[in-house]
Amino acid sequence: xxxxxxxxxxxxxxxxxxxxxxxxxFYCYENCADFKALFGSGGTEVLGKTDIRQSLxxxxxxxxxxxxxxxxxxxxxxxxALFIAVAVLKKISRSGETAKVKxxxxxxxxxxxxxxLYIGLFGSVSSFMVMSFSSSSGQLIAYSSTLIGIxxxxxxxxxxxxxxxxxxxxxxxxx
Numbered sequence: 001x002x003x004x005x006x007x008x009x010x011x012x013x014x015x016x017x018x019x020x021x022x023x024x025x026f027y028c029y030e031n032c033a034d035f036k037a038l039f040g041s042g043g044t045e046v047l048g049k050t051d052i053r054q055s056l057x058x059x060x061x062x063x064x065x066x067x068x069x070x071x072x073x074x075x076x077x078x079x080x081a082l083f084i085a086v087a088v089l090k091k092i093s094r095s096g097e098t099a100k101v102k103x104x105x106x107x108x109x110x111x112x113x114x115x116x117l118y119i120g121l122f123g124s125v126s127s128f129m130v131m132s133f134s135s136s137s138g139q140l141i142a143y144s145s146t147l148i149g150i151x152x153x154x155x156x157x158x159x160x161x162x163x164x165x166x167x168x169x170x171x172x173x174x175x
Contacts, residue, residue, distance in 0.1 A: 014083050018076045025072045029064075038140050039064040039071070063133040067141055070130065074123040074145045078152050081115040085156050088112045093164055099171035106165060113156045120149020 028035040040063060089112075092105045123145020131138035 010083055010087065014079060017079055021075050021079070022072050025068060025075075029068050036064065039067040040135075040139070059133065063130060066133070067127075067130050067138060070123070070126050071141050071144065074119060074126075074141070075148065077119050078116055078148050081112075081119055082152055082156065085112040085115065086160065089160050089164060099168045099175060103165070103168050103172060106161070106168065113161055114153060116149040116152035116156070118149070120146040123149070 029039070030036075040060060088109050089106075092102055092109060095102065095105070097105075124142045127138035127141035127145070129138075130141060
């Protein structure tokens with residue numbers, strides 16, 4: 001029952017954080033001109049007689065929205081990777097095995113600590129697709145997804161893995 005409550009708490013916390021990120025991004029996109037300009041969808045006025053749906057401004061607006069969707073999705077996926085990595089490290093830490101076995105499991109779980117980097121790389125690659133529609137719209141995704149991936153990966157390694165690994169090495173040395 002205690003494990004179920006812990007998992008439920010983590011899922012609810014993840015959903016709340018994700019909803020806050022999504023709501024915050026879309027609120028800022030709709031209400032802050034500077035934030036909207038980051039996605040390259042500024043200058044939506046149309047000159048002359050044209051089909052409004054096919055105008056350059058409309059294409060720019062669609063590319064900006066696509067950039068916002070990808071940007072928001074990448075941030076949510078980064079938080080999911082963070083929650084998964086924390087859960088895996090907690091499971092290793094709380095297992096009843098010897099320190100040597102835990103160190104081996106920690107080395108095996110290294111992929112979970114690198115997930116934010118891979119997600120950031122995915123964001124950089126996906127930005128090239130957006131750049132084919134609007135060159136300025138994809139730049140934010142490329143830079144920010146990589147930066148967020150580096151920050152999350154570094155935090156996981158420095159604040160979670162390093163202390164756990166140091167403690168396990170000390171325990172292994174005492175055995």
